[in-house]
Each structure stands twice: as C-alpha cells, then as structure tokens.
Amino acid sequence: MFTFLLIVQTIVAALLVWVILMQRSEGGGLGVASSSGGFMTARGAADFLTRATAILGGLFIALCILLAAIAGARETPKFDSSLVKPQTGQKLPATPAPGTPAPTTPSPAVPLQ
Template identity: 40%
Template sequence: MITVLLVIHLLIAIAMVTLILLQRSEGGALGIGGGGGGGGFMTGRQAGNVLTKSTGILAAAFFTTSLVLAIIASHDRGDTTTILDDPSIPGATAPATPTEGSEPAAAPNAEPAPPAEPSAPVSQ
C-alpha cells in the first residue's frame, strides 16, 4: 500500500510542477506557458483559470498524500519509546532533588559575587 501511495504522490508532484511551469508568468517571463507577448501554448483567461484550479486541486492532493504517508510511516515503525525513556543515555532521567541539609545550588541567573581585593601592593 505504501508503494502505491508513494507512486501516486510522485505522479502528483510531477504533474503539479508541470502545471506550475505552464502558467503564465506575471512579469518575468519565467513560465513555459509564455510570459511574453504573442500566442502561447495556453492563452486566454479561461485557460489560466483551469490551470490555477488544477494546481490547487493537485496541491490539496499532494498535501493529503503527504499526511497519509507520514501517518502510515509512524504506525509501521511500532517503536513508541523516545530518547528520554532510554536509561542508558546519560542525562535522560529527571534531575535529582536536593536532600535536606544540603546546600542549594546557586541559581543560574543570580548576580555574580563582587570582585576580590587585588593582592598586589598598591602604591601610595
């Protein structure tokens, strides 16, 4: 099933690229369909509407097949553990809570201690 869906996905992608290249460019004459003057492959307002609607339909189909492929791939994997569940990875467990009588660690955003007095003799 994944293979069939993947082939459909690729065909949709190729068709979408082709339709996008056939559309008339607004100004840069980048499209195959003719950004310049004169008659082109697909001319007229109605042809533009057909290409635009077809591109939208193919985009929705591409989006749908992408989601379905992702969902199928996540179900086929079967492994639901994360790296946080693996005890062999250091630091993957929750940090230990301080016990009574131990000094609390300094907060990371605490102000630094004032600088110590210089140890070199100062001229007077």
C-alpha cells in the same frame, strides 16, 4: 499500500511541477493570446491551470499527511542499534578477529534510556 501511495504522490508531484511551469507569471496561462472565441482562451487556460494547481497542491498535501500517518503507525521502528553506547557496568561484546566469521546468533539489544 504504502508503495502504491508513494508512486501516486510522485505522479502528483510531477504533474504539479508541470502545471506550475505552464503558467505565465502575468497570469496569462500557457502564453496563449488568441481570440476570445476559441476553446481555450488565455483567461480560460489561466483559470484551468489555477484550479489544477490548487487541486494538485491539496492532493499532494493530503498524500503527505496520509503517508506520514501510515509510516508512523508501523509496529517496529527501524533504527541501527550498533551505535548505542553501553550502559555503565556492561561489557562491550567481543569483536571477532579479522578473517573470523561473525557469530550466527544476534547479540541482545542495549535498552535506551
């Protein structure tokens, strides 16, 4: 589910960039300056691109919030406990000599304070 939503968000982001780049800075949209009787007039293109930008922007923000909620709801947080300093009075685990295979049983994690 998370991967699918991440792919959808990537597609929405790419479409949002494309729609924004298609707009003219003066609001003409697509740079079309044709007659008013055509299907996509300059004003019609600008209206369409403005609406598309608003919809894609809202969808992007909603997906960001949803993905953050899903990522925060995971049961086990993933962090590297190898950099945690041991508490006072605890011994550091012995490091094996170079060339010696590492032990197969994992050492207990040091609780954080």
